[in-house]
Amino acid sequence: MSAHRLRRVRARAARLRGTVLNLIVAASVAGPVSVAARPQAVPAPVPAPVTPLRALPHDLDVRYAAAREGILAAERVAARRGDLWRAARLRDMAVPGRRFLFFDGRDGGRAAEVFGDLATATRIAIVVPGSDTNLDKYGHLHGGSLRLRDELGGRSAVIAWLGYRTPATATLAVLTPDLAEAGARALRAFVRELRAARPGARISLLCHSYGAAVCGRAAPGLDGSGLDVSAIVFAGAPGAAVDDAAGLRTRAEVWAGRGTRDWIAHLPHALIRMPFATFGLGADPVSPAFGARIFAAGDGGHSDYLRAGSLSLRTIARILSGRAPLRAVGGA
Incomplete structure (x- = not known):
């Protein structure tokens, strides 16, 4: 190996170590607060x-x-x-x-609530939430899904899908795709059952925050083994657990958007595979290199994508309905 190439390899390794260290330090500092704030296990x-x-x-x-x-x-x-x-x-x-299509009160809770008439809906949106979503903090997911159903209107249904154990914000768990793996298996099974029950419906995913990693892990499978959905929309995503949109290996339209006041923009965006663990959630979905279609998400913060009257709510509803967004801002 030439001296120039060796220097490049060493520099890249140093950058990777620095990124991992930053991720671990950030989680370690904030971790005790979020762990203390997590709801106690309730039988x-x-x-x-x-x-x-x-x-x-x-x-x-x-x-x-x-x-x-x-x-x-x-x-x-x-x-x-x-x-x-x-x-x-x-x-x-x-x-x-x-x-509710299912409910399990154990381990933070699992539930899938339906808004609209699922038996007759021609457009079905599944909302996949992010970190710190559980039965004790279910109101935000419920309210956003209800507003999305109202915005979609007509023969539509929205499913608030709390189908996995979400990580606590600012702990090491939220910086790795580990919990997303189990969530992805559950999401695949759920979409497969829904597709069999409603074969002619347009099914799409809205994946918020860490939920993007769940969708990213569930999506791959051009051979038919992946998610049979029409669109995958990433909102406020720290990453989709892949290096780029091509890594999703999906025929679905891939969209991404982020509000101008969303703090998620300041997180490191990387997917670092090490012998003992994988850190990070992948490339920034709204970056040009990722390759998603970018939609205008307005000036909202991290929890504002389904806020009543917001540009992001109207835009996301149009995409999930199969219509052109109010204003796209670039992307593939």
Whole structure:
């Protein structure tokens, strides 16, 4: 190896070590705060097996009823344990008119809430949330999904998909794709079941924050083994756990946007594979090198993409509907 090439290799290795060190230090400093803030584990019953979605709308009604019973059972356990906050959140989730395809109150919680008529919808959007989303902090996911359904209108449905254990913000877990791997397997299975039940519908994904890594890990499979969706939209994404859009290996349209006041822009964007672990979540999805189509996300912050009346909400709804966005700002 020439001296010039050796210097380049050493310089690149030093940069990688520096990036990893920065990631670890940032997580170590902020980690104790977020760990302390995480909701305590609350015991909950083991959910009953779910009925496959075959005959709609009958199977939907069965699933909704079973999930409601599971929510009420978890509420009773939380109340007996004295966790009044969790019990109140669960009572809100069990009110008549709310519909869940599945529910599991254990380990932070798993749930999939439906807004709209899934049996007749021709456009279905699945919202995949990011870090710190759990049953105790479910309101933001619920409100955003409801506003997205209102914006989509017509024969549309939105599914708020809390189908994986999300990492706590600013801990080492949020800086690696480890939890995204399990989330990706669950997301693939969910989309596969939904596609079988609604073969003619336009199904799309809205992947927020760490949820982008879940979608990125779930997407690959041009041979048909990946996600059968029409569009994948990354909003406020620190990375999609791939080096670029080509790494998603998908036929879906790939879009990315970030609000001008989103702090996620200041995080390191890298995917560093080391013998003992992988750090980072990949390249910046809104960078030209990534290769996504870029949409205008307005001036909102990290939690504002589905804010009522926002440019990002209107734009995302148009993309998920298969229409041109209000104003694209570049990209592939």
